[in-house]
Amino acid sequence: MLPGFILMALIGAGIGWFTNRIAIRMLFRPQNPLRIPVIGLSIQGLIPRRRLEIAASIGEVVDRELVSIEEIVLGLAAEKNRGEIIETIKQRVEEIIKSRLPALVPGYIKDLIVDFVNDIVESQANDVINELAEKITQKAARELNLRRMIEDKINKFDLGKLEDIILSVADKELRHIEYLGAVIGFLIGLAQAFVVYFVL
Structure with missing residues (x-):
């Protein structure tokens, strides 16, 4: 009786592990619809089949809940970035003035001009x-569709690469799901063995 209990529990564990493993793989595969002739059923992985809907949902959530074009532009023009922007402009001004003014102009005159222009830039x-941030924000809001950009990017992404990325990132969690299937299958196997040996 004990070997029978153990065997049924192990069979249940194997079935639980195998079905969960297959279920995880069927999130991605088959990538293209596969028709089963006998029963006339067409099967396709969940993610490939609903790829357009998933991409649209992600694009909408990112655009509405996470970040917008306006926030991106305003973030770039935030106070913490302004010093760097101003320094870049001043360096460029200095390069242009010193390279464009004739060689006859003394160096100290060039420095005075650079300082004068940089004072204007600073002020x-x-x-x-x-003003630029406001104009760019308005133009971006009119002409750029962040939701559509994200949606298109996801739709163009290779499904094989996407599968590899998700499986590598969530490998530990997916293995836990497989093991959980084995544990549940083991317990169901024990319950079946109990019914077979003590109830029937």
């Missing part, structure tokens, strides 16, 4: 950056 930069 006006914040207003200019604010």
Whole structure:
């Protein structure tokens, strides 16, 4: 009787592990619809079959809940980035002035001009950056569709690569699901053995 109990429990564990493993793989495969002639049923992995809906949902959530074009532009023009923007402009101004002015112009004159222009840049930069950020935000809001961009990117992504990424990132969790299937199958096997030997 004991060997029978153990055998049925092990068979149940094997079935539980195998079915969970197959279920995980069937999230991605088959990538293209596979028709079973005898029963006339067509099967396809959940993610390939609902890829367009998934991409649209992700695009909508990112655009509505996580980040918008306006937030991206305003983030780039935030106070913490302004110093870097202003320094870049000042360096560029210095390069242009010193390279474009004739060699006859003394170096100290060039330095005075650079300092003068940089003072203007320093005093006006914040207003200019604010104005530019507002214009870019308005233009981006009119012409760029973040939701559509994300949706298109996901739809163009190779399903094989997506499968590899998800399986590698969630490998530990997916293995736990497989093992859980084995544990549940083992317990069901024990319950069946109990029914067979003591009830029937």
